[in-house]
Every structure is written in C-alpha cells, then in structure tokens.
Amino acid sequence: MAGDDPGEREAGENESGNAGLAAITALGEPTRRSLYGYVAGHGGWVSRDEAAAAAGLERGTAAHHLERLAAEGLLEVDYQRRSGRQGPGAGRPAKLYRRARREFEVSLPPRDYALAGRLLAEAADRARQDDVDISTALEDAARTEGSHLAAQVRAQLRGLTSRRPANRRGAVLDVLDDHGFEPRTAEDGTVVLRNCPFHQLARRHTELICGMNLCLLDAAIGDVGRTGLEASLEPEEGLCCVKLRPSR
Template sequence: MAVGFTLVLVNEPKEARDADVSAIAALDEPTRRRLYDHVVRQPGPVGRDEAAAALGLARQTAAFHLDRLADESLLDVVYERRSGRAGPGAGRPAKLYRRSAKQIAVTLPDRRYELAGRLLAQAVEESAATGEAVQPVLRRKAEELGTHLGAAGGAVLLDVLERYGFEPGHEEGALVLGNCPFHALARDHTETVCDMNLHLLRGVLHGLGELGYTAVLAPAPGRCCVRLEPAA
C-alpha cells in the first residue's frame, strides 16, 4: 500500500519562515521567556493570576507577555471555568495558556531535513509493504513531491527554488544552486541524497511545465549537487 504525502509539513513559504524568526525573537525578552518556560513546565493550562504570582509579576505585565506569546503562536489560548460549576451563576470562563503544538525551527543557511526525512521514511515503509527496492521508490516519491511543489500556487521556477532554500543563481545559461537544503545528509550519504534531490528537482520542473531546463547531477564544492542546465 503506497504511503501518502503530508504536504502541509513541507510547504513552507518565506512568510512562514519569517513568522518563525519573529516567534524566536519574541523569546529574547527575559520576562517573556520566563513566562513561556513557566507555562510549558506546568501539567495543565495556566491563568494570568497564577503566572503572575509564580514569577512575582504584576498581573498586567503577565497578561501582556502571555498575549504576545499567544500572538506569536508560541502559546495556545483556552477558556475554562475554574469554579467547577456550570450553568447560570458559574461565572465567566477564565482565559488560560498552554504550550502550542506549533514546531519552530530556523536554520541558516536554509535546511530542509524534515522534508528529506519524510521522503526517506515513506520510501522505506512502501518498500517494506510492497517488496520493491527502496531506491526506485525514493526516486518516485521525490519526483511526485517535486511535481506537486512545482504545480502548486502558480509559482515560477526561481520562486520555488528560493522557497525551498536552493539559493539559485545564473551561470552561463544554467541555474546553479548555491545551497543544499539537505547538506549534512548529502555529506554523509551522498549517493542516496543527491539522487533523491535530482528526482525532486526533475519533479519541480515537470510540475511547473518548465521545458527550458533539465536537472543533472553536477557536484561542485560549496554548491548543491544538482544543476539546472539549458534543455537541448
């Protein structure tokens, strides 16, 4: 049985990365960081009064920073009645905060290890289920994903390459890729990861309907192993 893609986890436009940077920057404020650390250590949601008392802050200060953390999607807001009663006279639900399920990662240069990990895991699982060798499954999965990325949202080639961290540049009619989003994996498992990357980018070209370039392996120091050459 084929394993499907969880595309929402790899479709990360520049705006999403900028939001991650903003969220991390929000934690640079010492009081806000202390509040965040306090909330995530608690077994349940935390109210403003509880957080203020625990850290020796004014309630207004705690509320301001907790709301800022919620605005950055670092905390989720929930409403619960702490009285244990329901119905008329039970009072208004309290505004509480808990750790968000959002995962934040910012790497410079841009790396996409989760994308590679998911492709590799899907290939291993489908290979085990069907008996097909892992390498051809990985090539197919990578090309399918690349096709989806290229076809999504009416993008153009340079935009897609920039979005996924390849840092494209022009060189004698070709597009060279100044960054490998899978750098550490490609360094340690060169043949497997570069082959996956090649088929991912072939899929991108196919999804875009881009006939002006063809993806080829062209390893060079300090660059991605794939180069987009002018089509013959």
C-alpha cells in the same frame, strides 16, 4: 514540507528553517523566555493571571508576551470556563496557554535532516512491503514531497492577478528560500541553490541523497508548471547538487 495544506503541520512535527529560527528568536527576550519557562514547566493549561503572577508582571504585559509566543507556535491556546459553571452567569471562558507539542530545530546554514529521515523511512517501508528497489521508493517519496512543496507555491500565487512565468518563478524561489535552499539567480537565468538542507547526508551518501533532492525539486517545479525552469543534477563544491536551469 509535509501536508496537503501548505499551512498545515501535524502536532509534534519538527519545525526548522526560517520558521524555527523565528520561534527561537522570540525567546531571546528575557521576560518572554521566563514566561515560556513557567508555562512549559507547569505541564497544563495556564491563564494570563497565573502567568502574570508567576512572573511578577502586569496582566497586560504578560498577555502581550504570551500572544507572541503563541503566534510563533511555541504555545497552544484554548478557551475554558475554569469555574465549572455552565449557562447564563457562568462568565466568559478564560484564554489559556500550554507548551506546544511542535518541535523546533535551528541550524545555520539551515538543515532539514528530519525531512530526509522521514523520506528515507517511508522509502524503506515501501521497499519492504512492496518488494521494490529502495532507490525507486525514495524517488517516489521525494516526488510526493515535491508536490507538497508545489502546493505552497500555488498558495502564494492565489493572491496574484497575474501568473506569468516570472511570477511563478518568484513564488518558487520564495518557497525554496523558506526551506533553506538559499536560491540565487545568475545572469544567464540559472538558479543556483547555495545551501543543501541535507548537506552531511549528501556528503556521505551522495548518489542516494542527491537523487532524492533532484526528484523533490523536479516534482515541485513540474507540479507548479510554466515556471520556465527545469531541475538539473550538477554537483558543485559548496552548493546544492541541483541547479534550476532555464527551460530549453
């Protein structure tokens, strides 16, 4: 969820939820998995010709699979002239691939313990440096993360001609679903989050983790504004501890 740009993710950062599942699913195709294994084992940049020769494929077939792997974030792409020549007559740069530094995790139901760990680490650092209570520091870190979540919602709203509360709510639910909360709207308008991305931690450290989750979701909804929803801490067995209630 991190980053001011909702589409931005630092190299080496963990990818989970729907994006991680899509990436891992791409490796279900045997030829694609074989190509990924070759590129990953090579350790450097690999051309389409090299990958095709290693896998015994036509160049076009190899290119198709390499592009799919790149689109899912499993490979990085660069353009280089491998002849070493420059200027006119040097030829077009070759498209090269290497294993991405991004990490992928898949769990069903979706979990995001990496996010919880990062927020807890940020809170511990701030508590130590600024001599503040760690619960307060964790709430602040969670609210900052909620603002990043709101940025993703606003990115979805940019293409809409109308930003009525119903559209804002829809965008919020889409983003929450992307992050594994599995939102469902009840007849009274309450949004029930059927999955907790921090489930095991919340079971063992309920007050701390559920408080973090409440702050994260409250900040996300508050920063989006005019959703007609408010976050409420209402623990219930088998569900996320937070419900999104219609605003009074």
